[in-house]
Amino acid sequence: MSKHHVTTTLNGNAVEFLCETQQTLLEVLRDELHHTGTKEGCATGDCGACSVTLDGRLVCSCLVLGVEAQGKSIQTIEGMAEGTSLHPLQRKFLEHAALQCGVCTPGILIAARALLERNPDPSEEEVRFWLAGNLCRCTGYNKIIDAVLDAAHEMRGG
Amino acid sequence: MSEIRYESPKTLKAAVALLAGASGQARVLAGGTDLLIQMRAGRVSPGLLVDVKGIAEMTAIVAEKGGFRFGAAATCMELVEHAAFAQAWPGVTDAVKLIGSVQVKGRASVGGNLCNASPAADSVPALIAAGALARIVGPRGKRDVNVEDIPTGPGKTSLAEGELVASFFLPRRPARSGDAYLRFTPRTEMDIAVVGAGVNLTLDAKGVCKQARVSLGAVAERALLVPEAAAALIGSKVDEAALQRLAAAVSAACRPIADKRGTIEFRIEVAGVLARRAAGIALERARGNS
């Protein structure tokens, strides 16, 4: 059997790729489409480093098959900044030093953006619960939470 | 690795034909949050994946006969974000909310939670307590089955070859009804139930419990419906004496294993405590729902 020919939208651009059934969306993004911003931490759905949105839904791309992306719209970290201007979440992560090694950061930024799209004014507890699926080995989380709350504040125009 | 065929049928009929006609091992692919991990670990190696997310009945959440029908492949996030569903079935909603992270819930389905047949699956005791019916579709047509009759042991279900769970039906709720699900885990999030307890009850106009269902997770090889525990509540005002009888009946029904997450004695004790607390929450909800 030949490979699947998949057409999909990646950060607003139409793309197509070939993949085997068992190739995950994470593998396709990194190895076929050369978008290496999305990271692999565990490949078992536990760490959230591979977080992307699929038709607006936050998912682990390691738990999605590439072939399942047919006709869908994918958002990854590469689509977050507008040209050279960073998304407020990205800026606040820098200001608050909310990253060290950075492996968890693309996934956390994507997850945090998905939260703020649904809930522009989350409590600290809501941020912590929403990001429970994103593990970070470096920062101890507090700076991440502070950065998300500060970005939310700024995005509300505060 | 041998090639895996992938199909995404648009109708239940086509899905059943694919499953029934498969020569090797065929698997239903809903959210994939269990299946893809099992495939990568080499625990299953299907020759055919039938992706059911393109089938309208398997993903829709609709009103039916005053109750709800939701597709077995509807994502957990869609279910918990459905305001009317959450209002009618707060206990089921609480249980579904406990399934993994936001990311996992963005893919995972209640049908998958049931058919993966982990004894610790959070949504299953809540559905059993709620009296949910699963609609099974297969080569010989469709049948509606109580959820408690589907899991038979770890990783095993009563589904026949070529059958799949298409949807779940939750009946209309009488007035003065409430449900609740609680689980014990060492961490507050991202953990697997050491014990789970679901309670669903209905009061009469005088506040006497006239109907109840109690279900337990992670204390046996499958989720249990415990009629003796329900009997402890029925006819009472869910007072202290009834709650004590409930806890005793629940503990008596447990036949757990001991593992690194909990000993047998611990699980038996905690099951009684959780069932009492869940009954208390269900009672509050029933009183507020007249």
Ligand code: FES
């Ligand atoms: S790599 Fe996907 S959750 Fe860890």
Ligand code: FES
């Ligand atoms: S910054 Fe290193 S894992 Fe989060």
